[in-house]
Amino acid sequence: MTPVPTKEVTTEPRPPARTDRAVITAWSAVSPYGMGRAAYAEGITGRRPTESVPDPAAWQTPDAAACLVPGFDIRQILGRAGTRTMDRAMGLAVTAVRELFEEAEADERPVTRGAGTALVLGTTLGSAASQQNFSRASYLGEKPYDVPAQLMPNTLMNSPAGASAIRFGLKGPNTTVAGGRPTALLALAYARRLLAAGRAERALVGAVEEYSGARSWLERHSRGADEEQTAPLGEGCAVLLIEPADTLPEDRPALAELLAIDVRVDVRGDLPGTLRESVRHALAESGVDPAEVWAASGGGLSGDAGDHEQALLTELFGHEAATRAACHELIGDTASAQAAFQLAAVLVTAGADPASAGRAAVITSVDREGLVACGVLRLLGGAR
Numbered sequence: 001m002t003p004v005p006t007k008e009v010t011t012e013p014r015p016p017a018r019t020d021r022a023v024i025t026a027w028s029a030v031s032p033y034g035m036g037r038a039a040y041a042e043g044i045t046g047r048r049p050t051e052s053v054p055d056p057a058a059w060q061t062p063d064a065a066a067c068l069v070p071g072f073d074i075r076q077i078l079g080r081a082g083t084r085t086m087d088r089a090m091g092l093a094v095t096a097v098r099e100l101f102e103e104a105e106a107d108e109r110p111v112t113r114g115a116g117t118a119l120v121l122g123t124t125l126g127s128a129a130s131q132q133n134f135s136r137a138s139y140l141g142e143k144p145y146d147v148p149a150q151l152m153p154n155t156l157m158n159s160p161a162g163a164s165a166i167r168f169g170l171k172g173p174n175t176t177v178a179g180g181r182p183t184a185l186l187a188l189a190y191a192r193r194l195l196a197a198g199r200a201e202r203a204l205v206g207a208v209e210e211y212s213g214a215r216s217w218l219e220r221h222s223r224g225a226d227e228e229q230t231a232p233l234g235e236g237c238a239v240l241l242i243e244p245a246d247t248l249p250e251d252r253p254a255l256a257e258l259l260a261i262d263v264r265v266d267v268r269g270d271l272p273g274t275l276r277e278s279v280r281h282a283l284a285e286s287g288v289d290p291a292e293v294w295a296a297s298g299g300g301l302s303g304d305a306g307d308h309e310q311a312l313l314t315e316l317f318g319h320e321a322a323t324r325a326a327c328h329e330l331i332g333d334t335a336s337a338q339a340a341f342q343l344a345a346v347l348v349t350a351g352a353d354p355a356s357a358g359r360a361a362v363i364t365s366v367d368r369e370g371l372v373a374c375g376v377l378r379l380l381g382g383a384r
Contacts, residue, residue: 234332
């Protein structure tokens with residue numbers, strides 16, 4: 001019998017896994033304070049409230065107050081090309097990404113796009129309004145399939161991330177994360193894994209939430225019996241640039257290092273206890289002593305869970321640290337974008353106080369469905 005020749009199998013070598021520290025090097029936001037990093041920083045520093053009365057005819061909501069991005073008209077802000085079918089969530093995300101790129105260029109520290117740049121964006125649903133309107137059309141049309149087909153992509157929760165990547169040529173991994181209020185911390189953890197595995201050279205990480213009558217209705221009907229609305233609904237998008245510390249361009253400062261992110265689900269019916277365990281685990285993993293914590297920012301969930309969260313941060317880190325970078329009562333309840341705005345508020349507050357450099361910051365978030373997350377940062381103040 002003639003032996004069958006064996007074929008040599010060759011495989012491309014995989015890039016080595018990265019072990020570099022992940023650092024935040026830039027950020028921007030579209031918020032109830034307006035467009036860009038400077039508007040958000042000015043509002044947070046001045047502790048300026050953003051509450052206004054939404055027009056019932058325009059918003060079709062009974063809310064007496066909301067925290068809206070002022071003057072946000074998608075086609076005026078982004079132009080007419082490619083925006084005809086954009087919904088508000090897509091517009092907010094695309095604008096926030098644009099602001100980060102333009103601000104980096106204005107600082108003469110441009111951010112590279114292309115295949116090496118990932119985008120990890122958090123959201124609750126994408127656009128609740130788009131989903132509701134599309135579903136309604138199937139009932140109102142002459143036939144169930146008489147729906148506006150061009151708007152179907154807007155019903156997908158990954159449409160804001162997809163639209164942002166397409167518009168700015170971000171060809172690296174494109175991921176949408178939905179995890180309730182802690183979503184931005186989940187997105188940060190995911191992006192850090194992408195960098196550690198060498199799947200991306202840098203990542204834009206953030207979360208977006210729109211205001212709409214549909215979201216207002218969902219919020220009112222999903223609150224627990226103990227949850228009084230302590231802040232009006234807000235909206236916006238905050239985005240951060242995450243890069244490995246060892247490959248930073250020489251001219252790019254590092255604002256904060258990601259030391260630890262702990263995510264867990266309360267399966268015992270003891271949300272305060274689960275949060276306490278999460279904070280302790282994150283501090284232990286990062287090697288941070290509670291006395292080192294300069295700022296601790298809670299997510300501002302209304303009701304008993306939010307009260308316990310704030311009480312725990314005060315107990316562990318003191319009243320001053322637990323209130324130093326609060327933003328929830330200023331910009332409203334931004335749901336899945338809340339933790340991203342918390343991070344931005346910590347960076348704003350730290351940037352105004354040189355004493356924060358070298359200290360730690362803690363970001364926590366709890367969701368009414370039982371998801372808990374805690375992130376620990378080392379504030380670097382622009383150091384390498």
